[in-house]
Amino acid sequence: MLKQKITLKHIAKELEVSISTVSKALKNSEEISRDTKEKIQAFAKLYNYKPNNIAISLKNKRTKNIGVVIPDIVHHFFTTVVRGIEKFANTKGYNVIVCLSDESFDKEVINMEMLANGSIDGFIMSLSSETQYKDDYNHLKEVTEQGIPLVLFDRVTNQVDCDRIIIDDQMGAYMATKKLIDEGRKKIALITTKNYLSVSKARTEGYMKALRDNNMEINSELILKMSSMNMEEELFKTFFDNTEVDAVLSVNEIFAISGMRYIKQKGKRIPEDISFIGFTDGLLSKYANPSLTAIAQHGEKMGEMAAEMLIQKVESENDEETYKTKILEPTLIERDSTIN
């Protein structure tokens, strides 16, 4: 019993009026007589008429869809951002199409091309690590040159004309490092990833700036660069076995948690012997033992703002070529892995 989706045409035929009469009647146009309107509206309601989104999109050249391209979705931060985007977009009647680049340049390109062919009104995205590594943003440029609005968040570039929203990663690292210095820590390690990731770079700078501002030496032996998000156990152990450290700042939760575990295993106490602070205030930080002092990135807020910026651009008539970069301030969430 397939209740085929009903169209204006069906209603028109059934009620023996023209399609445009139906269309107008359903929009409560003054042009149409009360009688006809009531008849048509009643019929439409009875058969649960709803206009076809696709037809409207084609007509209006507006899809009411936002394309979101992120490197990974099994990742707390990105997930909170998506939630924020979805939340705001929904209030404005927009849907969210999520594509995953899986940290791959090619997938990022393919996804954007698919969506750019009319499926979406604008993009919100965070660059894949490979894209940042290759430093190639032609796919973004092509999109913006077509007049499709783009908002980059978190992992961004300034080589493209678009809006941006980031947290002040440098400040976050600075705050955290400062906190450790204030605790009296002298050998503050930084666990980070390779520098082509924009955020890692900024965080490293914040760390170094805090040390310099407090007349502390920057010791490259205290900086551990992991080559990927995946743990390389050996590298890790070698580092902690051979380096004297009394505090650790990590650019992500996993490194921090793994570090804490290894440190505890070695019989040291947290935070008495070593303090830990990690970026990204996710579930792991909250439920770690001891709970991890963390730098919150306010992903949901970021998502909402990104969506707001995008929709504002999408719906603004004048395509003025002004782009803004918003910078959110991170927050230090103090927990038990540092001394308060």
Next chain:
Amino acid sequence: MLKQKITLKHIAKELEVSISTVSKALKNSEEISRDTKEKIQAFAKLYNYKPNNIAISLKNKRTKNIGVVIPDIVHHFFTTVVRGIEKFANTKGYNVIVCLSDESFDKEVINMEMLANGSIDGFIMSLSSETQYKDDYNHLKEVTEQGIPLVLFDRVTNQVDCDRIIIDDQMGAYMATKKLIDEGRKKIALITTKNYLSVSKARTEGYMKALRDNNMEINSELILKMSSMNMEEELFKTFFDNTEVDAVLSVNEIFAISGMRYIKQKGKRIPEDISFIGFTDGLLSKYANPSLTAIAQHGEKMGEMAAEMLIQKVESENDEETYKTKILEPTLIERDSTIN
């Protein structure tokens, strides 16, 4: 410098041929002469012509979009499912539109209605808790009656004609409980949520069945029902303070982790004094201290299969009214919170 998206019409005008000639030429039709084809193809390539998805959707009545409606996205399990869906969908040229019900019945309804008006070819969804509580599935029925394929996963109902994919939650709980019994545990607690959630119910049944099969008494005092995902600290403490327990099976990670923390705080050892097993093998289980023995739900696999089932339905000509329910087997991941 807005490079407006180019259409068939533009090409036709520029090259002084008809639109249909252009269309055919670009599809390499035999009808068109070599010369014309080459000329048109070259031009199209130069101006980077790509057909407009919306127009094609309207014509074909196929959007190549899949609507995914889930209760929450900041949730490891759902997130892995989405990844699986996205992965498979992508290989078939489909995009994924994600909508969040936020555990709300109304939002679920609204989202589905939005998408059902032509935006998608089919739905993959997991019910919101409120929907399961109200036990009202008319919005699902409306969709399926319109001939839109639907695949439910994890939180499902059998009151709707559709495909389903779930893990055998009862078996998962059974396996876990059996494991605890085999360890010699006598007072096995179950921490669960209210029973209207289909999965909680099944898990509770598995727990009880395992006890019965092993001639152990079912003691309702050992079953703690939390009213929501949010921790109610007091309930929790009261339970552990007043109930003698030597093992805990939890329907989610958070309850398990929190339980372990409180138990350790009370000076008991895990797993020597108390064993813990938790559902959903997420990050928390892996990185907990001690790491948590968990029942893996294979979300990514589930997502892939759901997408495969859906796309198969979407693309099959005959709308035979046969629906299948696939049941995945859970896996027990043994870690340090149980004795191996």
Next chain:
DNA sequence: TTGTACGCGTTATCAC
């Protein structure tokens, strides 16, 4: 007050 015609971008059928 109602209906006709056109356009959104594409494809398919049929005529020339």
Next chain:
DNA sequence: GTGATAACGCGTACAA
């Protein structure tokens, strides 16, 4: 070989 026409579903300017 090429082009005109209709159709997908809708909205709207214009004609009746």
